[in-house]
Amino acid sequence: MSHGHIARGAAHDLRVEGTGVENESGRVLLDVQDLSVEFRTGGGVLEALSGVNLTVRQGEVVAVVGESGSGKSVTALGVMGLLGNGRVSSGRIMWDDYTDLATARPKNFRAIRGNDIAMIFQDPMTSLDPLYTVGNQLSEALRLHRRMRRREARAEAIDLLGMVGIPDPGSKVDAYPHQMSGGQRQRVMIAIALACSPRLLIADEPTTALDVTVEAQVLSLLRDLQRDKNVSLMLITHDMGVVAEMADRVVVFYAGRVAEQGTVDDILQNPRHPYTQALLRAIPRPSTPRDEPMPAIAGNVPALHEMPAGCRFADRCPLVHDRCVEQPPHVAISSEHSTACWLATDDRSSAVLEGSPA
């Protein structure tokens, strides 16, 4: 399977954007280049991520959206080096222009993980060690990266709990996770993630497991902290409402590839990929008639072991045409906006490209 097939002009545009040279939006912190990740399973090697490019700049909120299994979480775990039995099969994960996290030694990676890059996970109920107090778990990061003494770390832990809005942090520091509600636990997770003042925070569907009222609180906490501390946020979500409210830029994943990326206005106002368009149509609105079925994208995401060689959305795409049997290039619409769809190419009418790998 070829994942390096990119239309030359478009690839050039994207690279310029990704090199981190002076840019009004701030310097590039994380630059994922052509990243592929594969998992070894009993049934062979499955490629979960194929040639993904994305960047996160200093102080920016990048929303990563897509269906379950589209590679959002795998991308995040790849950046964190927590792929488990998966591995980066090609590509680079450049951190702050000098470290390639895909090939970093475990020791060097550990110094970055939890310190420069931190992550909060989907399910706060199971993401904290049930046998240690939240203070202990908060202190651990501080003692690891800041070499704080026990007492010092505890005082800092209380401050952090206060910062994320836990009432009575002085006594909650000694509480065990099971003594807290889901929302409080997710606040604790945020406190742990922010303990060492990371420059990039990855939040993997941080509110999926929470109920709606708590969800709003946790999201506004995340946004406030992100702005106060000027930390970059890579927010994985499938809630377009959250995207509209929080994101500066949006990366749309489909079946292990980036389908489209651009500023939040590009994506919400002027989506160019049929998948993005369908995704936006599927959002229920107050005006959506209640007696009609909810709009949905017909069909399913192809399974990892039967990915088509061409466009992976072709089977479900209302605008599918002959060229879709080939993998589409990333086409630059503007300096920020690009989409992987043949429809966006200028030479739409031209015949199938000869000699391109399939």
Added chain:
Amino acid sequence: MIGYAIRRTLYGLLVLFLITTFVFVVLRLIPGDVVRLQLADAPGVTQAQVDALAAELGLDQPVFTQFWSFISGAVTGDLGTSFETRLPVTEMIVERLPATLELGLLAIMFSVVLGVPLGIISAIRHNSFLDQSLRLVSVAGISVPNFWLALLLITYLSIWFGWSQPLVYAAPWENLGTNLAIMAIPALALGTSAMAAVSRMLRSSMLEVTQSNFVRTVRSRGAPERLVILKHAGRNSILPVFTLLGLQFGNILGGTVILESIFSIPGMGSLIFTSVQMRDYPVVLGCVIFYGAVFIFVNLLVDLVYAVIDPRIRYS
């Protein structure tokens, strides 16, 4: 926490009472009359002599009365008198207890000291050649009968290294070297299956825990693997091992009966063995109840350790 401990203790006492009743009844149900067995060798035994002995042993009373008098004695620490030696059973047990406790504890120590690291190694390097070999050894360890293993050990240690055990038992406070030289092999043989079980249990529970979300969180903090495994995964996966150890302690107690007899260790196990041969039922009853009490106590300890390790149990 205290309420929890009290509750557990009360449960333990209830179980001990049920064991006592059960063993008492079962012993009475065994065919054969103790009195006749004791007098069987003597020719010309009269009914008067039989009655006299039965009365002396308290066997002429109705079973319920016997049970009541046994229980009322037992709560004050009096487990009756041996048919054979005419000594108080409690006294005999107290004299034999240290050797058995030492043997049992050595066996448990051996199983933990070896089983825990092996389990961790197996989990960290799971499906490697090392792990596969360790698993094979574990299955063998669980399957091999301890007395046979003990005999193999005696035989091959003497053939290969010319080493044989001291013949005369010495208590640890008399001669620690001799004592340990005698205890080493039976403790090893007794602890092997527990060791194998511990390493298997720890391997699987640690594999499960290392896949869990909170371990991923710990790793995402940049914690070194040593901290991940020992502090977080270790403490979370050791709980089932304690349960297992509590249960294995029962097997080890059972194993002392044969192994103490093979190695002529003057403990409760060999006392049970000879008492069964002599049909000295009060001693058998006393020892079995005592084993039951030790087993219940150990598992009570396990429950308390659980509460110490896991705050979710402590606060419920």
